[in-house]
Amino acid sequence: MTAPLLPPSAAPDGTPRAPxxxxxxxxxxxxxxxxxxxxxxxxxxxxxxxxxGNAFGGGAGEAQWQSMLVTEYGKVIARAGGIGLADAVLREMLKMQEG
Known part of the structure; x- marks a missing residue:
């Protein structure tokens, strides 16, 4: 006997899940x-x-990895509270969802 197929939005016990x-x-x-x-x-x-040539320049290696470093800086700042942009975006997402 096989288990009945449940839609992906349902938990194994059949209760609905948020998409x-x-x-x-x-x-x-x-x-x-x-x-x-x-x-x-x-x-x-x-x-x-x-x-x-500058005091803080690292040559070709720095040029290769610089964009990843800047991306990580952005992630760390956002995780630490950021500048409030995530809160504003979340409010707009919730407004769009309600309407």
Missing amino acids: AGKTPEAQRAAAQAFEAQALGALLQPMFEGLGA
Whole structure:
């Protein structure tokens, strides 16, 4: 005997689940990821003037990994509370969901 097939939105006991991306945790994570991306884009120009000859320049290795470093800076800032962008994005997501 095989178990009945349940829709992906149902738990094994048959109770309905929130669709993926609709849980408050998933929405918060999406808003925080957006803030991290925006912060990374805002931080990128800060590193553009650094070259290999400057005191803080690291040559080809730095140029290769710099974008990843800036992305991580954005993620860390967003996780630490950011600049409030994630909260604003989350509020707008909830408004759109209600309407």
